[in-house]
Amino acid sequence: MKAHLTRRYMFSASHRLHSDAMSKAENAATYGKCNNQYGHGHNYALEVTVSGPVDESTGMVCNLLDLDRFVQREILQRFDLENLNNRAEFIETIPTTENLCTAIYDILQRGFTHAHLDKVRIEETMMNSFEYAGE
Amino acid sequence: MVYLTRKAEFAASHYYHNPDLTPEENQRIFGKCNNPNGHGHNYTLEVTVKGEVDPRSGFVVDLKQLKEVLHREVLDAMDHRFLNKEVPEFSVQIPTTENLAIAIWQRLVSKLNKAQLHRVRVYETPDLFVDFYGEA
Ligand SMILES: [Zn+2]
Numbered sequence: 001m002k003a004h005l006t007r008r009y010m011f012s013a014s015h016r017l018h019s020d021a022m023s024k025a026e027n028a029a030t031y032g033k034c035n036n037q038y039g040h041g042h043n044y045a046l047e048v049t050v051s052g053p054v055d056e057s058t059g060m061v062c063n064l065l066d067l068d069r070f071v072q073r074e075i076l077q078r079f080d081l082e083n084l085n086n087r088a089e090f091i092e093t094i095p096t097t098e099n100l101c102t103a104i105y106d107i108l109q110r111g112f113t114h115a116h117l118d119k120v121r122i123e124e125t126m127m128n129s130f131e132y133a134g135e
Numbered sequence: 136m137v138y139l140t141r142k143a144e145f146a147a148s149h150y151y152h153n154p155d156l157t158p159e160e161n162q163r164i165f166g167k168c169n170n171p172n173g174h175g176h177n178y179t180l181e182v183t184v185k186g187e188v189d190p191r192s193g194f195v196v197d198l199k200q201l202k203e204v205l206h207r208e209v210l211d212a213m214d215h216r217f218l219n220k221e222v223p224e225f226s227v228q229i230p231t232t233e234n235l236a237i238a239i240w241q242r243l244v245s246k247l248n249k250a251q252l253h254r255v256r257v258y259e260t261p262d263l264f265v266d267f268y269g270e271a
Contacts, residue, residue: 002270003233008262054237057153058164059229064263065166 004051004118005061009071011080014041015095039083044100045123046075048108050115062115070112075104097124101132109134137195138253140183143205145214148175149230152219173217178235179258180209182243184250196250208242232259236267244269 016039017031027035034040048071052061078087084095089103105120119133150173151165161169168174182205186195213222218230224238240255258264 001237001267003236004266004268005233006264006266054231054233057155059151059231059234061233061265063164 001054002051003054003061004049005115006047006049007064007067007071009046009048009076010043011046011076012041012043013079013082013084014039015084015090016040017094017096019094039085042124044079044097046071046104047121047123049118049121050112051118052115066114067112070108074107074111078107097122097128097130098132101130105132105134136185137188138183138185139195139198139201139250140181141198141201141205143180143182143210144177145180145210146175146177147213147216147218148173149218149225150174151229151231153229173219176259178213179264180205180239181254181256181258182239182252183254183256184247185253186250189249196247201247201250204243204246208246209239212242232257232263232265233267235259236265240267240269 015034016036017034018027018037019030022030048067050062050067054061079100084090084100087095090099093099093103101120101122104122105117108117108120117134119131121129121131123129149168150171151168152161152171153164156164182201184196184201188195216222218225218235220226222230222238224230224241225234228234228238236255236257239257240252243255244252252269255267256264
């Protein structure tokens with residue numbers, strides 16, 4: 001029987017939303033306070049949802065220890081307490097939470113093989129959240 | 136179609152162990168959860184049903200009936216219980232969050248009239264939950 005398992009993680013990071021393709025005025029108009037040249041930070045909540053048949057011998061979709069280890073190594077170590085603008089993932093793209101969602105989805109999709117990846121959901125603040133399911 | 140979700144909480148203890156595996160394998164796979172003395176969680180259960188809104192009552196489901204079924208079939212059986220020892224499903228299956236969601240689905244699905252069961256979500260902790268939609 002197929003079940004969907006969601007695990008929630010926290011990390012903190014800073015970013016600045018700024019596009020070199022836009023003028024100063026356009027950047028200010030598009031990103032508002034988030035364009036502040038010194039950046040600002042968030043406590044992000046990341047939810048990773050995986051799915052698959054429940055293994056009869058373990059009762060699990062995938063071993064939580066494997067998922068935690070992967071996320072710790074490949075995602076939290078990469079982004080927690082970092083400036084997202086300095087990360088390789090955001091050389092070409094702007095570290096909006098939309099782009100953070102797709103970047104994290106890609107890392108999981110490429111490297112986590114123990115279960116099917118359903119979606120990635122990120123809460124940037126308590127007031128906004130973003131989801132990406134590879135569509 | 137309208138979806139309605141009812142929330143409930145229960146506290147229960149469990150441990151993870153597969154008698155077909157060696158003690159070393161059990162330890163490797165289940166880690167701390169393999170301790171036979173068990174440990175406990177405050178589970179949060181969300182049951183989502185769906186249906187068309189009844190034009191006379193304005194309801195998708197009689198919430199009173201849903202609450203009754205939820206109490207009788209799930210909470211009375213699982214709240215303040217040792218799942219491995221006191222809930223029949225888990226004398227054979229391992230009481231993981233996955234199997235708990237499936238067992239709760241199976242306890243509810245035939246007991247609801249009118250509304251159709253859509254999803255059972257079980258939070259083991261605020262950081263971990265499982266959704267079951269009755270998928271084979
Ligand atoms: Zn546990």
